[in-house]
Amino acid sequence: MSKYQVGDRVTVRDAPTMFHTRTQAFTRGRTGVVVEHRPEWVIPEDEAWGRDNGRTERFYVVRFNQRDLWADYTGSDSDTLESEFSERWLMPAKEETK
């Protein structure tokens, strides 16, 4: 069962991170919209350390407004960025503190 549905607003968690991650620093604490589901994949937190048959999790495509990612964004208001996150990295959207 997917925790988040297409259209849900989600915020990327900022969990302490050491050594390796595939959840980019520039997305931490940022809020976007789920636009697509991806398959259940082995999470990088397991794969990167040799647990090839590690924990699988639903992944999500999240779309952000660039203006919400970068305070100094020089492009257009309509510009966006999409990236993918496993379920553990997302939480329901909360008010952003910039």
Next chain:
Amino acid sequence: MSSHTNFDVLQKRVRALAPEEHTVLDSPPTISNDFFDALRHVVHDVGGQPDGPMAYKEKEEEDWEARTYVTCECLAWRGVWSAEERRRAENDLGETLYFGLPYYARWIMVAAKTLINKGIITPDELSAKLEEVRQRLEVKS
């Protein structure tokens, strides 16, 4: 060159003449939490870091690079490691090696390290092999 380009070239040189003071890092007795945060930043996570325009060049792949790609993929194909382990091992190299090495040099470095790390080959085995290959290739050229 246009006067704009001359201006840029000159200004770059002038700016590079300005003195810089670097803090030498030699395993300091203590560091701040902020500095620790910076040191701990996952190396490959570069999105959004400040950087300026750069001429984006094409580069023909050298033979060793093409072979490196295949060797690393074959190691993953046959289950020695996964691509994600390789990427994590590249981060483990740390900033100096990560940004000092060319792209495929990172790949072959971590392949070598991983084989030793997993107890598949010994360091002296690698050492002997490197010596043997060096001699063989130099004899050829």
Next chain:
Amino acid sequence: MSRTHDHAPIQESEEISEFEVLETAIRELSISHGLFSAEDHRRFTEWAESIGPAGGSRLVAKAWVDPEFKERLLADGTEACKEVGIDWNNPTGEGTPSDYTFFYVLENTPKVHNVIVCTLCSCYPRPVLGHSPAWYRTPNYRRRMVRRPREVLAEFGLYLPPDVEVRVHDSNQKSRFMVMPMRPEGTEGWSEEQLAAIVTRDTMIGVAVPKVDWTASSAPSEALSSPSRGH
């Protein structure tokens, strides 16, 4: 072509490099330890030498002339690739270790321009585009494309109006992406081959759009996207 980009190739080194020594050593030790076979290496090399942007160009050209194929391509990229002879399971039978088998085509529209980057490494859809260009792998491109996409695109000579949404895809997981550029005007009646010829690698990364040579009196008959010409 962009004024700010010098596309002269980087000079190759003449001496035997330590990297070549190291690669040879690792490959030979791997084979002697039975980690993989020489035949594995040969087979994978054959596949690595067979890939290039021509595959992607064929996908786009076919989608341009066949709306039902286009729907299939957008619905399931991996499966639709088989219709142009590209099997994402090659050469291992389960896909390549670095490219996986989850391929998505991003359709450019008058309202949305897509561009791809991998900030964390340089994930790239090798089965359809071949090996990534050197610049795509640079920390510089990875740093800037997510934050200053219009500036980087401008350096490639691509300017988009502010009402067009520039959508950057940071491929940070197992998905692999390719951009389907819009079919330009002036290509009415062109064959799939002629159309594929103007779909260059850079148009499928999203840093360029297909160009029609307005001075030509007839459609191009030669492929422009051969590897030797780059881009």
